[in-house]
Amino acid sequence: MSRIGRKPITIPSGVEVGLNNSEITVKGPKGTLTQIIHPKMKVSIDDGIISVLRPNDQKENRALHGLTRSLIFNMVEGVTKGFKKELEVNGVGYRVQKQGSNLVMSLGYSHQVIVPEIEGIKLEAQGNRISVIGIDKQKVGQCAAEIREKRPPEPYKGKGIKYVNEVIRRKEGKTGKK
Secondary structure, three states, rough: OHHHHOOOEEOOOEEEEEEOOOOOEEEOHHHOEEEOOOOOOOOEEOEEEEOOOOOOOOOHHHHHHHHHHHHHHHHHHHHOOOOOEEEEOOOOOHHHEEEEOOEEEEOOOOOEEEEEOOEEEEEEEEOOOOEEEEEOOOHHHHHHHHHHOOOOOOOOOOEEEEEEOOOOOOOOOOOOOO
């Protein structure tokens, strides 16, 4: 059986979980998230514990079992604590600043790169760091990836936008004639 799928999810205080056919809704202090789960997966809520069951051991059901449990767990985690991804901008002349609800970046192009805030995601800029904050783990990760995509780190000088905990494999440049 799936190790992740078998783990029960405890519902913290202040969080409400509603189940309507194949739609699960989680309300918490930070907001509300809704997810449609696969109809083959059976979700049960009793005594503050959510458990996910699968009908049989077919390959598709085994995969969906762990996925469904992870999605529900991330929803509960998001409405209680929230998610945060941090990016770091490295490079001479590379700057990031917040103007209204937009993130304005100077990344060595002939123009400034402007990233607007999307619904449910908050962008913060402090020095050379960008923080992407929200309750939906998928949206936070996607937004951070799209910001990183504007100027990915290059392997020779390490310039660009990278995740704070990311390690860039550096390459050696050309050597002169001997």
